[in-house]
Amino acid sequence: MTAPTDHTAAKAGHTLISVDAMGGDEGPAAVVAGCSLSAKANPDIAFVLHGDEAQLAPLVAKRRELEGRCEIRHAADVVRMEDKPSQVVRTGKDTSMWSAIEAVRTGEAAVAVSCGNTGALMALSMIRLKKLPGVNRPAIAVLYPSSNPQGFNVMLDVGADVRADADDLLRFALMGTSYARNGMDIARPRVGLLNVGTEEHKGRAELKEAYDLIRDQRESAGFEFVGFVEGGDISGDAADVIVTDGFTGNVAIKTGEGTANMIGNGLREAFKYSPLSRLASLLAYTSLMRLRRRIDPRRVNGGVFLGLNGTVVKSHGAADATGVSAAIRLAAQLSESRFNDKLAARVAATLTTEETPS
């Protein structure tokens, strides 16, 4: 079923995205629908779709816009949400996730997209793509809704690792600004280092050290450094890139998401409360939907693994076609801007003579 004509077509002048079609909560139908949306919006992209050919072929055949732009690469096995990363690394060779990463490792595609198990995706990406020279800890970056003009801040790390020393935090700043430049078109990103206060004397020792390291690189690496920022600045407009360790970052974004959900549920109840409030919700419907879209995580769906030889975009496990499509759009932009080459060059340029690439 792997049509050779498709394969050729996909390679001819197209930006090729490697997509893990299995493993999301919504199944391959949502992934194919997301590819279809992206294909309509962007005539320059094509796909290698990894997964069960028997399931995927009929789904792809139904989408005319995917014709000649979507190769199916069969993978018999699937990484499930409950699988342990260590196990997937040992025995996951036949999975669609492995196959999707493999297409990046061989250089066929620059970026892979998956809705699957985050831990397994990170572990496989690390083992198969390997770290860039100068990067000790790769990071997961997300876009967090903010009051900035662009509507979002880049935040990293949000959970690739539970620790980060001062040197890692400097690398996160470099990788995050590279991502902001190439993924969000911010020419000179403003970097903030997350802390419990904005005074220079506050916080943990490694943060004070990281403060100096990041400040000293701001000129040569072409970013602004706004210094320490606080939790409230993640959704604010003081910085474009928020740098923190993966433990703090993970807790922070989940706290923010949880709080937003709690308010959303409260609003729904408030609007159901009386006939008047039900009428109100109808009248305000358009405005409320506009707000919802602005802070909808599906629109910025995609944690990005940074610091590897190749880029991997992690889409929400529960992503529907809109979510998958947003992740693919991000993947295409990063691929077209040759993001990872620029990131690698940026990190390499800051290595001092004392340091050995690791």
Added chain:
Amino acid sequence: MTAPTDHTAAKAGHTLISVDAMGGDEGPAAVVAGCSLSAKANPDIAFVLHGDEAQLAPLVAKRRELEGRCEIRHAADVVRMEDKPSQVVRTGKDTSMWSAIEAVRTGEAAVAVSCGNTGALMALSMIRLKKLPGVNRPAIAVLYPSSNPQGFNVMLDVGADVRADADDLLRFALMGTSYARNGMDIARPRVGLLNVGTEEHKGRAELKEAYDLIRDQRESAGFEFVGFVEGGDISGDAADVIVTDGFTGNVAIKTGEGTANMIGNGLREAFKYSPLSRLASLLAYTSLMRLRRRIDPRRVNGGVFLGLNGTVVKSHGAADATGVSAAIRLAAQLSESRFNDKLAARVAATLTTEETPS
């Protein structure tokens, strides 16, 4: 101006609250107005009000409900928001904050309330009240709006210290459950330990150790242990007490507050967008105000310093009369339930023979 009759009246059968009347953003008028609200709502409380007598006396004289229930104790100096804690500890003897804490140190009042500089308040409280036996790191606990029946979770530490080891986290669990029992009337609080995943193998080493320590105390200390929780559970209903270190906790609550503010601003804009949406906001006004009250930080205004010989309630610096009154209500409940004695007994009971009280 310190009327002896007032002083006597305040002591006769009343719960005496020591209040730092200066140092909040809104000035002493808001603090006195808050005392006045509390005095109307609760006939059993009385106040020692610390600050500039010349400013305070006319404010108190205007409030009939404070007559005979409010002693003014003159303090010439004020701790400002920009003062460094170390400096206040050395030279702050004449400040209203010092005086307010002193009334707790001498046993005159069980609880002090201040809207002032958090760092200075914590430093002064530590130095003057000293740590309880068995407590290495005191903690600041806050109530965070949640989908629990009580509407809030207790979370600690949110910034007394940037670090906490496994043993500290166990103490936080004990102090937090004591607070939930006495401040929130939850007979058997459910404790969750904040982590980046709920699986037992995840997270930092000290968290796995703390997991075992807390689990082993749950029977003897009369709480449930729900294990690891994530950032999303801070506003959820999985636990009543969320235990974490002061760095993570501080970032988390500020991230949540920031996100809530961003959504609130977005809602206001949405409702201003068109004539229809403006009409909608009028129709839904009552319901929206109900929601706002539910998640209003002023209602649960009051971080509480736990682990000292005496309780100190930190009210928001920007607290108005409603906010101050909420902090005073909390202070009164903690005082009436003899909370700090119970907390001290609870922590002391879990000291093993290997440990030396510090």
